[in-house]
Amino acid sequence: MKFVEFGIGNTWLIRTKTELEDGTEYEEKGIKGPLKFHSLYLRFWIGKTVLILDLKEGLKRVKKGRKQFKIIFGIVCS
Numbered sequence: 001m002k003f004v005e006f007g008i009g010n011t012w013l014i015r016t017k018t019e020l021e022d023g024t025e026y027e028e029k030g031i032k033g034p035l036k037f038h039s040l041y042l043r044f045w046i047g048k049t050v051l052i053l054d055l056k057e058g059l060k061r062v063k064k065g066r067k068q069f070k071i072i073f074g075i076v077c078s
Contacts (some may be wrong), residue, residue, distance in 0.1 A: 001038075002077040004031050009045060009070025035077040045070035 003017045016032040019025045041054040046069060050062040054076075 002035060003074050004035065004077065005072045005074040007070065007072035009068060009072065037075065038078050039076040041074045041076065043070065043072040043074060
């Protein structure tokens, strides 16, 4: 899966995060293809709480172990 993200709180303002089948992941600056659209999401990370509004999966609330502040618009690609 690839995640193209735009917003504040990540290493870069625009990044592509790639998750491999073995569970490892890496990120790159900018938009890296090829991209096949899967879904859109908004992610609000305030403190240890992350709220994710995804077009296909709906609203999710996740707790994380570290405190962050992020506001991200993302595109899920396969």
